[in-house]
Amino acid sequence: MNMDGLTLYGLASVSLMLLFYALEGHSTWFVLAFAVSCVMASIYGFMQGAWPFGLVEAVWSLVALRRWWLRRGDEITSKQTANH
DSSP states (O other): OOOOHHHHHHHHHHHHHHHHHHGGGGHHHHHHHHHHHHHHHHHOOOOHHHHHHHHHHHHHHHHHHHHHHHHHHOOOOOHHHEEE
């Protein structure tokens, strides 16, 4: 099997998505990393010519970014409450 650079990039992107999704419960930073890996997978989809995949991954990146933003806010609020 011969893999070109684009295929390796896609494999890395999707592998990182899986890894960071599995680790999301440990830190909000993994949620952000998942969002970034979704962007990477979206870029791969568009570059490979599979625009539906690229579009879906772009939407997933926005969903993950929103989850990161909300969880980050919850963390900040809970730290401020604990300090008072």
